[in-house]
Amino acid sequence: MVRAVAAAALAALLSAAPSAAETLAPWVILGPAGAVVRTLTTEAACPRIRYDDFDRPMQVRVGPWADYPHTVCEAPLPKIVQRVTFAGRDVPVPKAEVRRVVVLGDTGCRIRGIFAQACNDPAQWPFQRMAAAAAALRPDLVIHVGDYHYRESPCPLPGAGCSGSPYGYNxxxxRADFFDPARPLLDAAPWVMVRGNHEDCNRAGHGWYRYLEPRARPVDCEAFTEPYRVEAGGLDLVVVDSAHALDRTPPPPLVERYRPQLAAARALARPGAWLLVHHPLYAVFRFDGPERRPLETNATLLAAAEGLGADPFSVVFSGHIHRFDVFRFAGDRPSQVIVGGGGTAVDPALGDGPDRFAIAGMDVAERVSDKGFQFLLLEREGAAWQATLHDLDRGAVRRCRLEGKNFSCPQ
Ligand SMILES: [Fe+2]
Known part of the structure; x- marks a missing residue:
């Protein structure tokens, strides 16, 4: 009798546990303190990871909570470590010299209200194909310029191509928007993760801090975080968190919040550094009205940069607009490059505008706009970089070059 009761209690206990324990393959994020390895597990304790000839424990970053069933585990990855393995599989380690960089952004499958992308159709939401194609190019580093989580509402119609999709901040x-489709590219190289407005504190911010923010996790979702520098194998990167910067209107308190952030980012810039910020600093969203007036964006960051003087970066990489754009300037300002065609529903190309126009008071010397599911591969060539725009349907569509502050795409 006692034995029967004990067996029933044990069965009840087991049925309350996850049906199958799982531990994800790790991913590697570069941050201001170097590299960190992360994984997720439903096991009671964090797993161990192998650094060269030694096993070491991973620590708890945060335990399971509500709609997040895993413990997030992590371990710092010192530069001295040559090889990392986990469950017998290699984990990518930072390269001593980064020569090949993939840049992409805006990757999730958009379901919001009645707008629904066909997430179940790899032709219409191709992030997994893109991750595989980019991984095949053997990058040393991946830069995601923000906006990972897009499935905010239930699939609205049975015929919308997204039936069965999970949704919400969980x-x-x-998993559906990022961790499953990104896996080939997470296995290929360490990542630099930029926070987008989809990861702001009204949206997927909690997931952002659990999974992707490289630094210590705050107790609650923080709207603003400080800029930081990443040293990535001879490439200097400065990352700005612009999650809450408003596109069209610049509320003065928000401008005052971002101005010291942009100033701090500039102070971190070493010669040749790239700035990574989700919202473009120097861009035109569209040409408006019969006179094709350029509508500049991002209004908050443009206002915040006023009075800061010359911009020391060599290039600004952003996303947010779902296409490929380049704005190269006639004066001493970094080119603005937008790589936002990473899988979410694409925006129209910029189209015809005036022959000459300025952004934030400086003439644009060259502009390029392309529409499609696209990512950029940059290859080091001395002090310059060759950049190839890869379109999933059309192949290598543009060849550009970054030299000094000029990102140029001759046709
Ligand atoms: Fe965005």
């Missing part, structure tokens, strides 16, 4: 949506 693990299921993060």
């Amino acid at each position: 693990w299921g949506a993060w």
Whole structure:
């Protein structure tokens, strides 16, 4: 009798546990303190990871909570470590010299209200294909310029091509939008993760801090975080968190919040550094009205940069607009490059505008705009970089070159 009761209690206990324990393959994020390895597990304790000839424990970053069933585990990855393995599989380690960089952004499958992308159709939401194609190019580093989580509402119609999709601010949506499709590229190289407005504190911010923010996790979702520098194998990067910067209107308190952030980012810039910020600093969203007036964006960051003087970066990489744009300037300002065609519903190309126009008071010397599911591969060539725009349907569509502050795409 006692034995029967004990067996029933044990069965009840087991049925309350996850049906199958799982531990994800790790991913590697570069941050201001170097590299960190992360994984997720439903096991009671964090796993161990192998650094060269030694096993070491991973620590708890945060335990399971509500709609996030995993413990997030992490371990710092010192530069001295040559090889990392986990469950017998290699984990990518930072290269001593980064020569090949993939840049992409805006990757999730958009379901919001009645707008629904066909997430179940790899032709219409191709992030997994893109991750595989980019991984095949053997990058040393991946830069994601923000906006990972897009499945905010239930699939609205049975015929919308997204039936069965998870949605909301929870693990299921993060897995479908990011962790499953990104896997080939997470296995290929360490990543630099930029925070987008989809990861702001009204949206997927909690998931952002659990999974992707490289630094210590705050107790609650923080709207603003400080800029930081990443040293990535001879490439200097400065990352700005612009998650809450408003596109069209610059509220003065927000401008005052971002101005010291942009100033701090500039102070971190070493010669040749790239600035990574989700919202473009110097861009035109569209040409408006019969006179094709350029509508500049991002209004908040443009206002915040006023009075800061010359911009020391060599290039600004952003996303947010879902296409490929380049704005090269006639004066001493870094080119603005937008790489936002990473899988979410694409925006129209910029189209015809005036022959000459300025952004934030400086003439644009060259502009390029392309529409499609696209990512950029940059290859080091001395002090310059060759950049190839890869379109999933059309192949290598543009060849550009970054030299000094000029990102140029001759046709
Ligand atoms: Fe965005």
